[in-house]
Amino acid sequence: MIPPYRMTYDFDTPVDRRGTDSQKWQKYADRDILPLWVADMDFRAPPEVIAALHARVEHGVFGYARPTDSTIEAVLAAMQIRYGWAIAPSWLVWLPGLVVGLNVTARAFARPGEAVLCNTPVYPPFMSAPSQQDRAVITVPLALRSAPVPASTSTATGRWEIDWEAMERAVTPQTRLFFLCNPHNPVARVFGRDELARLAEFCLRHDLILCSDEIHCDLILDRQPHVPTGTLGGDIARRTVTLMAPSKSYNVPGFGTSLAIIPDASLRAQFVQATTGIVAEVNCLGYTACEAAYRQGEPWRQALLAYLRGNRDFLLDYAARELPGVRVEAPIEATYLAWLNVKTLGLKDPVAHFERHGVGLSDGRYFGAEPGSYLRLNFGCPRAMLADALARMKHAVADDRAPRS
Numbered sequence: 001m002i003p004p005y006r007m008t009y010d011f012d013t014p015v016d017r018r019g020t021d022s023q024k025w026q027k028y029a030d031r032d033i034l035p036l037w038v039a040d041m042d043f044r045a046p047p048e049v050i051a052a053l054h055a056r057v058e059h060g061v062f063g064y065a066r067p068t069d070s071t072i073e074a075v076l077a078a079m080q081i082r083y084g085w086a087i088a089p090s091w092l093v094w095l096p097g098l099v100v101g102l103n104v105t106a107r108a109f110a111r112p113g114e115a116v117l118c119n120t121p122v123y124p125p126f127m128s129a130p131s132q133q134d135r136a137v138i139t140v141p142l143a144l145r146s147a148p149v150p151a152s153t154s155t156a157t158g159r160w161e162i163d164w165e166a167m168e169r170a171v172t173p174q175t176r177l178f179f180l181c182n183p184h185n186p187v188a189r190v191f192g193r194d195e196l197a198r199l200a201e202f203c204l205r206h207d208l209i210l211c212s213d214e215i216h217c218d219l220i221l222d223r224q225p226h227v228p229t230g231t232l233g234g235d236i237a238r239r240t241v242t243l244m245a246p247s248k249s250y251n252v253p254g255f256g257t258s259l260a261i262i263p264d265a266s267l268r269a270q271f272v273q274a275t276t277g278i279v280a281e282v283n284c285l286g287y288t289a290c291e292a293a294y295r296q297g298e299p300w301r302q303a304l305l306a307y308l309r310g311n312r313d314f315l316l317d318y319a320a321r322e323l324p325g326v327r328v329e330a331p332i333e334a335t336y337l338a339w340l341n342v343k344t345l346g347l348k349d350p351v352a353h354f355e356r357h358g359v360g361l362s363d364g365r366y367f368g369a370e371p372g373s374y375l376r377l378n379f380g381c382p383r384a385m386l387a388d389a390l391a392r393m394k395h396a397v398a399d400d401r402a403p404r405s
């Protein structure tokens with residue numbers, strides 16, 4: 001049974017995105033496939049954001065834009081209140097997206113042939129951005145270790161951890177950067193202060209710049225705090241580029257309004273230099289959405305988190321009971337993404353198989369997993385749609401006509 005949720009904001013009523021500009025829905029335009037792949041949610045943005053955009057559109061002049069003091073204050077206040085992070089306005093570099101930020105970081109701080117280190121599985125641009133910029137990528141798999149887990153959050157007993165010995169073996173004298181994803185897409189981990197401190201020590205000892213993608217930091221589902229790497233203190237703050245955005249938490253990624261937060265002036269100058277002439281400016285509507293989200297979106301975000309927790313628990317319960325061969329191995333601590341181990345289904349092409357049964361998922365191999373082994377599921381949608389998708393997945397799991405590897 002689907003548990004009821006009562007709250008001021010409505011996440012249950014479906015918004016029809018078919019026939020719109022949505023990448024997520026266009027992929028399966030003429031097919032009865034529920035898209036649970038690309039990471040945006042099927043919810044309307046906070047009403048406060050929509051109202052601010054209406055007012056901005058009504059103004060009617062859409063020239064080249066810069067953030068106003070009020071927009072900057074809204075960002076700084078959110079960081080201070082949520083994370084105790086005191087940021088100076090001069091540290092901000094606005095960007096039209098975090099993937100742009102990953103590319104610029106690779107370009108700015110490593111020379112052609114030098115390397116970026118990251119842990120896999122991971123959001124694919126962590127690996128593609130360095131290659132696109134003619135930089136090498138060194139990947140070190142995260143280790144799935146058993147760990148005690150609070151019963152309320154998951155039936156899973158694992159924990160994805162950084163494999164420090166493998167990191168020491170992998171790092172080379174040509175390595176210049178470490179790309180961190182925290183909270184992590186796709187394994188949904190929130191790295192704690194101790195692990196981050198150890199990572200900072202690792203980066204300092206190997207003379208690496210730490211680029212920390214924190215786009216999911218406002219989507220923590222459990223109680224643990226988000227620790228921005230920029231708050232770790234000591235020397236690491238001067239070697240840190242933090243990438244942030246309101247995109248994921250307020251469902252406004254289509255505005256491409258993001259930030260690099262770089263405390264060190266010379267690092268910042270190098271970064272800005274690498275953007276010059278090739279990185280587009282943020283647009284006026286993006287700034288409006290960003291300010292309204294950070295300034296007025298908090299009640300909506302809290303309601304969203306409650307709804308996502310409900311979706312996560314529904315998914316975990318359903319998977320454990322009804323989807324043999326689909327395993328969530330570690331708790332989903334943050335994000336609206338679930339990393340599903342489907343190895344024991346033995347499917348040659350799990351994405352194609354689930355598509356045949358009406359569900360569109362992301363293929364784990366693009367995140368660095370072995371082909372046929374993992375899928376990523378996006379549960380940022382009305383619960384009834386999630387329930388429909390999971391019922392379809394149950395049929396898919398039971399279908400033994402699928403080509404097995």
Ligand SMILES: Cc1ncc(COP(=O)(O)O)c(C=O)c1O
Nearest residue numbers: 039097098099100123185213215
């Ligand atoms: C970890 C991470 N970084 C960056 C992005 C994309 O950022 P943008 O749309 O700002 O390029 C995503 C989107 O899924 C993500 O999960």
